[in-house]
Each structure stands twice: as structure tokens, then as C-alpha cells.
Amino acid sequence: MAKLFEPIAIGGLSLPNRIVIAPMCQYSAEDGMMTDWHLMHLGQLAISGAGVLTIEAAAVLPEGRITYADVGLYDDATEAAIARVLAAVRQWSDVPVAIQLAHAGRKASTARPWDGGGQIAANAPDGWQTVAPSALPFLDTDAAPLALERGGLDGIRTAFADAAMRAARLGIDAVQLHAAHGYLLHQFLSPLSNRREDAYGGSLENRMRFPLEVFDAVRSAFPGPVTVRVSGTDWVEGGWTIEQTVEFARALEARGCAAINVSSGGLHPAQAITLAPGYQVPLARAVKTAVTMPVIAVGLITDPEQAEAIIEKGDADAIAIARAALYDPRWPWHAAAALGATIKAPPQYERSEPREHRGLFARP
Numbered sequence: 273m274a275k276l277f278e279p280i281a282i283g284g285l286s287l288p289n290r291i292v293i294a295p296m297c298q299y300s301a302e303d304g305m306m307t308d309w310h311l312m313h314l315g316q317l318a319i320s321g322a323g324v325l326t327i328e329a330a331a332v333l334p335e336g337r338i339t340y341a342d343v344g345l346y347d348d349a350t351e352a353a354i355a356r357v358l359a360a361v362r363q364w365s366d367v368p369v370a371i372q373l374a375h376a377g378r379k380a381s382t383a384r385p386w387d388g389g390g391q392i393a394a395n396a397p398d399g400w401q402t403v404a405p406s407a408l409p410f411l412d413t414d415a416a417p418l419a420l421e422r423g424g425l426d427g428i429r430t431a432f433a434d435a436a437m438r439a440a441r442l443g444i445d446a447v448q449l450h451a452a453h454g455y456l457l458h459q460f461l462s463p464l465s466n467r468r469e470d471a472y473g474g475s476l477e478n479r480m481r482f483p484l485e486v487f488d489a490v491r492s493a494f495p496g497p498v499t500v501r502v503s504g505t506d507w508v509e510g511g512w513t514i515e516q517t518v519e520f521a522r523a524l525e526a527r528g529c530a531a532i533n534v535s536s537g538g539l540h541p542a543q544a545i546t547l548a549p550g551y552q553v554p555l556a557r558a559v560k561t562a563v564t565m566p567v568i569a570v571g572l573i574t575d576p577e578q579a580e581a582i583i584e585k586g587d588a589d590a591i592a593i594a595r596a597a598l599y600d601p602r603w604p605w606h607a608a609a610a611l612g613a614t615i616k617a618p619p620q621y622e623r624s625e626p627r628e629h630r631g632l633f634a635r636p
Contacts, residue, residue, distance in 0.1 A: 273613065276591070276613070280566060283497025283498075283499075283531070287324050288616070291322045293324065294593060295327060296594050299338075300341060304342070304343060304344030304349070306343055318364070318367050319365055320603065321608065322593075324370055330373055338380055358443070364618065372447075373448070374450035374455055377402065377404045378459060379455055381400050401418060403417050404418070404420065405419065408467065419468070433490060436490040437494070439494060447494050447497070448498075448500065451501060453539075461512055462512040462540075499529060500524055501532075503537055504536045504555030504558070506539045507544055514555055518559055529565055531566040531589075533592060534555045534568065534569060550572060550573055557588070560587065560589070567590075569588035570592035573592075605617065609632050614633065615632065
């Protein structure tokens, strides 16, 4: 049997295979509320055959959204909008559903990517004042964020826990904390964005303190598996490193983290990344040697044989796809065909099974 299609347990959640649909922002919400676009987007991915489907970054506060068009999970209206989409998806699919909870910090209040993606001024329509560990902007041309004081930290921690409780009410199967890509929790971790002189800045232990407090709060509020997405490195001299990521991963595992998804970058515009297929896999491998919880690799994993090799070599326990799934929502079907595995397909689509791949679709 192909290793990619062996089942795996993430905490108490059993997945039929090791293909994760990663969270992908769609910038198509209205006042934080999911729309019919999300129903179409998640609906097609829910019948992809992947082991788990992750809902895009859901902001835990309105000011934690990357853009004004981001999804939120911070009040009854945003919760109800997700409930509507989930109800439609679950009518036709039994795929496990996770959600990524996030706060963008200093990278909030921006335009949608196809509108340029630049920061929107706090006093402009669709803009607001950003916050961060320190009053350091992402770009020199951006307005500086407000450095969070103790009350702000307490409020954000509580907001993460409240969003986790909402996720539990929605019947979501797992929660992923977003501590990667230069957003708020990553901003606390990296010495490039965290210049605090209190208990939340300076040493590695101090820089990890707030992200770990948030993890603890979310794990207390959510009954299912809680996982974390991290950036393995900032790709900038003097920034967050893979060695620090390993220490963070160990601390998370000690607190009951169910899995860790290893990405990279996003914190600093000076990052120097050499892109290549599987370029982040070595980062996942480094974390995997240090922990026993499942490690998920992500980043330019587009070929089934490539994905199979990652699992077979022990570089990671599962792989996550994002853009590959947007381009080919049936990527898991095609991977199963290429690797000689079987995969679940909706009965409405069973007649699409190619003659050369008879037995591809698992049937009762």
C-alpha cells in the first residue's frame, strides 16, 4: 500500500490518508462572514478525497483580519455564516474538517491581493489600527502598529479561546493555531519583530511565552485535537531559525499539541528564499527528529511520487497541499491513481473512474 494512503491519527482524530488540504485565504468574506464563494470553494475540496480539509485562517477579532474581506470567527454572525457553509458541505461529505485560528498583527488592514495587497491606512475605509508585539511596521512605508500592552494581550488570548469554543459548537474536528507567515504569534517568536523588554520579549523562552499561553487557552477551550502551523525559519539573518522552531515544537508537544505543520517565511520583506520542489521539507525533517507528534510538510509538493517519497523516507508523517489543490481539486484522486491506491469518491462521480484505473474508487 502506498504510504501516502495509509491512515494516520492526529490526536484522537483518525484520517483515512496523509493528504491535508491546507488553509487558503479566499478574501471573499463580507464583514467577516463566509459567503456562497466559500460554499463552492470548500464544497469542491470536501469531495477531493483528502484526509482532512482545513478552513482558511479565521480571525479571532475583527482587527486580526489580514484584509477587510477575511473570514472571522469572533461573534454570532460569523459563527452562523460558517455553520451555514459547514451544513451544506456535511450533507454530502464526511471529510474531517479543521479550522485555522489566526490574528494578523502588524500584517492586518491590507487590501486584497488582487487589489495590490498594500496596507490600508487606519483612517481610510476598510482600514484600522494594527497591533503587534513591538511598534515595528512590516514595511518601512507602513504605519507602525501599536505595541500591545498587558490588557491587549489578555484580550487576544481570550479571543483565541472564545473562537475555539465557537469552533467546538460548530462541530469542527480540529483546530490549527496560525503561528507562521509573519502573523501575530510568529511576530512574538521572531527577534526581528519582537523587541519587547518585558516577560514576552528578549530570550527564546520569553518570546515563546505568549504563543504558548494562547495554545494553552485554546487547548483548554477545544475538546478535539489542537495543532500548530509554524514557520521553520524567517530566511533572514538574525531572525527565527529552525533550531528555535525545534525548541518551540518540543514545548508545544509537552503541552499536548496534536501535530505541527512546518512552513516558513513571511515575517520580513528581506527574506531570501530559493524556491524548489519540496524546499521546506528539510525543515519538517529537522522538527520530526525532535518530536513524536505527527509532522506535516508543506510547500511546492505537487507530484504524487514526490509526496510518497516524503512519507516513505520519514521526512514527515503527512503532506499538505494548497495551490496544488486550487489548480487540481481532484489531486488526491490523481495521486491514488498514480500510486496504485484506492480512494473514496462520491457515488454521483463513480462512473468517472477511468478504465485504466479500475478499482481506484473504494466502494462499500
